[in-house]
Amino acid sequence: MKTRLKWLYLLLLVATVAAAGSFVAADCASQGVDEGDSAKERADRPADTPAPTSEDAVAPPAALEVPANALRFVRGDKAEDVAVSVSVGTPGHYPPREGEVGIGGFFELPELLEVSVWSEDVNAHEVYARSEDNKDAFWSVLPANRDPNEPQVVTLRPAxxxxxxxxxxxxxxxxxxxxxxxxxxxxxxxxxxxxxxxxxxxxxxxxxxxxxxxxxxxxxxxxxxxxxxxxxxxxxxxxxxxxLDRGATVAGRVIDEFGVPVVGADVEIIPVSPFANEILDADFLAQVGVASQIGKSDAQGRFSMGGIATGGVQVRAEAVGYGSALSALIRVKGNTSTRIKDLVLSREVRRDDLLVRIYVRDASVELNSVELRVPKGKNDAGRLCRGQRVNARDWRFVNCGMGSRELVATSAAGVQLHWEGMLEAESEITLNSPRRVEIFVVDALGSPVSGAMVQIWQDGRLLLDANSLGARPINFDTALPFKASIVARDARRGAGQKVVNIGANAANQAANEERAVVTLDRGLFELSLPPGVVNSGEEIEGYLGAQIVQDDQQWIVDFVAEDSSAGQAGIQRGDRILVVRRVGAKVEVTVSRDGNRIQVTL
Missing domain, CATH: 2.60.40.1120 (Carboxypeptidase-like, regulatory domain)
Known part of the structure; x- marks a missing residue:
């Protein structure tokens, strides 16, 4: 017998036995169940002798056919027929059977199908009935009718x-x-x-x-x-x-065997059984009402579930097209958060393995990692396959499948090289070499500048943060095509900005470098980058809680109170402003002090 049914019957039998001793004896007496004459009394009664009547057992109308295994409902001591709403729970039948019964009507009980863990019949129903006017009710466990051809009479009592x-x-x-x-x-x-x-x-x-x-x-x-x-x-x-007390939280991630997040996986918190040394099934727990949490993983495969009672639990995950996974036993405590190891689900769907030989136009470029992704608009869009290095040129992708794929290869220098096309079980592709951008910073007269802050911004992302090297270039390697903005700032000389745009066809050119010269010919408060930049002196003073003064291209902090935002962050009088920018709800300030760059957050 399945564990779920085993526990259901075990706990049900305990409840039923208790009910038989208390509910049936007490409730049937107090709430009024008339089981009628015994079979022996009916057998001993002469055929022409009418059945005994009582106020609690009024004979139903002769014209109304009585179904087998039926209940008939009456109200109070006068045993008046009453219209009721009925709900009957029976082992082997879920959900409970419900219905409406008119005056003098009958409710047919479901057939008893199940046996207990000791192979004994579970001969009981649980019945809730309430009168149409909500004044009287009955709620108890009833034993099976001894004579299925005679209805049990159930008396509703004040409620x-x-x-x-x-x-x-x-x-x-x-x-x-x-x-x-x-x-x-x-x-x-x-x-x-x-x-x-x-x-x-x-x-x-x-x-x-x-x-x-x-x-x-x-x-x-x-x-x-x-x-x-x-x-x-x-x-x-x-x-x-x-x-209600706030419970513990358990968080984690569901992935497949290749590390790809599994979206929409069913995640269940399963408490350790207090009755035996085994784990209760979460579906069963959810049905019978014992504490259990059930949720799903999000687009990144993550889940977080709260309201968990103090004690031992396991976490189980499963998803369509995958197997299931069960965590180790963990102990949780109320109002705390626990993160578990990733739950790994094995894919049930098998795809072709791919072997891809990858060449780079510059043979000196070494690849550290390679990934394949299914493009948008395709089946399994976004599914990621991580490559396994076979040798210097060959990479294997397990269970990835043939078809249209996007490839991203990361070089030892951290440059990402991109390719898109169709892949077979065995394929060869060639990647364009990374393009080197040489960056110089000069002042308004064309003289090289050392120590200027140099940043590369692309679509709001910071790609490079460095200091200029005078007559020597800052080298930045990138994949093609490449378009970004280079921003340079010097506390004494001002600021400059240059857009670099290198097309994909540049890979066929003989030269492998691109030179970018940024001229400091603008004021520090005139650039639109970095994102969130503050270019108002008055607004900057408001954030700092300090005064700043202008000296040619320089903006110098003049007076700093100890209890001001600037003072508490460590900004001193004489510091030269490089850039002030909003980052979320905070403000990031970069200053120059004795030739060193200092960054603080207010």
Missing amino acids: SPIKVEVVDPAGEPLSGAKVRLSRGLIGMVHQTQMTSDAGEALFGAIPQGDFQLSVYADGFVRHTRHLLHAYRADSEVATTQVV
Whole structure:
């Protein structure tokens, strides 16, 4: 028998045995179940002797056909037929069977199909019924009818509502929390409500008795308690308050065997069983209401799930087209965060392995890594395959598949070389050599400048941050085509900017270098780069909380109060401003002091 069913039957049997001793004996007496005459009494009764009648067993209308294994519902001591809403939970049938029964009508019970772990019949149903006017109800476990041809008569007793207030540890109401009411820890029938904006859930027409209350909300630990409900004839509603504690968080990532993120994988937090030395299945736990969290991995394969109770858990992941993975046992504690090792799923779909021989026009260029990616608009778009080096020229891509691919090769110098085209099981490709850009900085008269700040910006990304070398160039290697802006700043001489645009056809030219000369012929506060740059002296003074003065091309910090932003960040009087830029909610300030570049964040 499967583990899931084994646990279901084990826990169900415990609940059923307890119910048989308490619910059936007590509830059937207090809530009114008339099982009718015994089979022996019916057999001993003469054929012409009418069946005994009582106020609790009114004969149904003769014209109404009675189905097998049926229930008939009456109200109170006078045993008046009553219209009801019914929900019946039966082993082997999920979800519970529900229906409406008119006055004098019958409700047919599902067939009992299941046996316990000891191969004994589980002869019980759980029944919840409430009258049409919500004044009376019945909720208990009923044994199977001894005579399937005779209906069991169920008497509804006065019922009253239950209100549950759900708050967080600070006492603030929690809206959207799930509140579950059942007859036992694992009820075959249960009622679930969502809390309102005021953090309240209301259950109407609940008969008196012992109930199990479970409350859970995202980011909080599930709360379970016994609830003893007594009937109230007055207008007051029985109210109980539940405080949900913030639980632990478990985060991680789901990838395949090649390190590619698995998107949309089902991720389950599985608590260790308190009953035995094995792991309970999360699907089963979710059905029966024991604490378990179920989520999915995002576009980067990441997941983060909170509201986990203190204790031991395992994390399981599975996805369509992949196998499954189970983490090692981890211990978590409330209001803390734990990151686990990547969960690796093996692909069930097998693709061709590729062997690609890669040449670079400049034979001296060494490749450190190579990746293939499926282009946009293709099946599996974005899927990444990492190459495995076979020798100096050959790279193997396992389970990557043939077809249109984008290739990115990274050289030992960190330059990315790109190629796009069709690949077969064995292919040869040639990459353009990296292009070297030689960068010089000169002043307005054309004289070389040493120590100027030099940056290369491309689409908001910083590609290079260096200092000029006077008559010697700054060497920057790049793949083609290449277009970017070079920005140079010197605290005494001003600033300059130059756009470099090298087309792909430059790879066929004999020269392998490109020269870029940046002239410092503009003011420090006249450039549009870097992104977020602040070019207003007044605004800069506001950020610094200090005064700055201009001396030709220089902007010098004049007065710095110790309690100002600049003073607390370590900026001193006499520092020369190079650049001020906004980075998110903060401000980044770069100054020159004694020929050294200093950067602080305000």
